[in-house]
Amino acid sequence: MAGMTRYVAVRSIQTFITLLIILTLIFIMFEALPAKPQDLLATTPNMQPSQIQYMIELFGYDRPVSERYVNYLINMLTFDFGISFSQAEGVWDILSERIPRTMLLFGGATILAYIIGIYVGALIAWRRGGILDGSSVIISLVFYNMPSFWIGLIFLVIFASELNWFPLTGWYDPTDNLPYVLDVLWHVSLPMIVLLLLSLAGTILLMRTAMLDVIGENYMVTAKAIGLPERKVLFKHGARNAMLPVVTSFVIAFVFSIGGAVVLENVFSFPGMGALYIDALFELDFPVAQATLYIITLMVLLGNFAADLLYGYLDPRVRI
Numbered sequence: 001m002a003g004m005t006r007y008v009a010v011r012s013i014q015t016f017i018t019l020l021i022i023l024t025l026i027f028i029m030f031e032a033l034p035a036k037p038q039d040l041l042a043t044t045p046n047m048q049p050s051q052i053q054y055m056i057e058l059f060g061y062d063r064p065v066s067e068r069y070v071n072y073l074i075n076m077l078t079f080d081f082g083i084s085f086s087q088a089e090g091v092w093d094i095l096s097e098r099i100p101r102t103m104l105l106f107g108g109a110t111i112l113a114y115i116i117g118i119y120v121g122a123l124i125a126w127r128r129g130g131i132l133d134g135s136s137v138i139i140s141l142v143f144y145n146m147p148s149f150w151i152g153l154i155f156l157v158i159f160a161s162e163l164n165w166f167p168l169t170g171w172y173d174p175t176d177n178l179p180y181v182l183d184v185l186w187h188v189s190l191p192m193i194v195l196l197l198l199s200l201a202g203t204i205l206l207m208r209t210a211m212l213d214v215i216g217e218n219y220m221v222t223a224k225a226i227g228l229p230e231r232k233v234l235f236k237h238g239a240r241n242a243m244l245p246v247v248t249s250f251v252i253a254f255v256f257s258i259g260g261a262v263v264l265e266n267v268f269s270f271p272g273m274g275a276l277y278i279d280a281l282f283e284l285d286f287p288v289a290q291a292t293l294y295i296i297t298l299m300v301l302l303g304n305f306a307a308d309l310l311y312g313y314l315d316p317r318v319r320i
Contacts, residue, residue: 008309015305020073022297027072030286036061037085037284059085059287072290081291086283091291094276099295101171102265102272105188109195113203118246120200121207125215136204144201152194152267159190166190169269191268207246 038056056062059082060071075082081091124133143151160168167173167187176183265274273292280288 011305011308015301019298019301022301023073023076023294024069026290026293026297027069030290031065035284037286039284055085058083076290076294082287084285084288086280086285086288091287094288095273095291095295098271098273098276101270102274105192105265105270105272106195108188109192110199112192113196113199114246116196117200117203118207121204121246122211124204125208125211128212133208137208140201140204142201143197144205146198148194148198149263149267151198152191152264155190155194156268171271187270191264191270195264203246210246 037059038052038061060068063071074080079092081095083089084091084094087094120136124136127133156168160166166189167176170187172180172183172187176186178186262274262277264270265272266278269275273296277289277292277296280286280292
């Protein structure tokens, strides 16, 4: 137990230091941009110089860089994201509307990918060398190396534009005459299918590799020798022990899928965190853009932290 406590403490300190470094890089990145929010105000015809000066003071751009950096760190760490420059409302209110959408889309696709991928990966490893194994590996490799935006555009053209099976854009359309939940699921289905195919490929390959490592173990040979049913040997004895690397990778895949929201959400015009970040950059809305990057970063770091703890718990050698 003492070893696990020390392991948790070390990982916590490392995660916090990494967070501070990333927050600093985010601050430097936005400071280095040639355009600033007040530049956008200057192009507004009816904006008076006094109003521009008020906005500059409101968002702290009249203060020294060092003071802005300290205030920025405090605000990020306390989740006080301030007011949106372009929408004149609380940044957290905007994020609280977008985060559940991204979590539903990318989290749902990741969970489904692992449920299906574990089953399929174990099955094709058990029946290795056959047509099912070869075809599954080839198809998985194709989707695994396929750019997400490319397959997203193909699916949009075929299933949304040509066949009209799914809506082209959006999250919910009240003119569809469908219950809210069903309409949301209809809008989410196509991007989720794309994400599912991309995530499923890697999960199948990972589970297949892990399963092949345990098939030749003594306990597997013994289980088959005493006449246990094939399904029981496969899933209770084989897949269960092969799931360690798959389970630990799930947490990381879950949060990294959210980090990949920027590309696919814009392909499908899905109003989530990725689309919000791109819109904020175009509008020079630094508070929203910084807060969005921070939330995505925090999710990735917490996912890595959870995966480290899980792996350390399951495999005591990692704590050394």
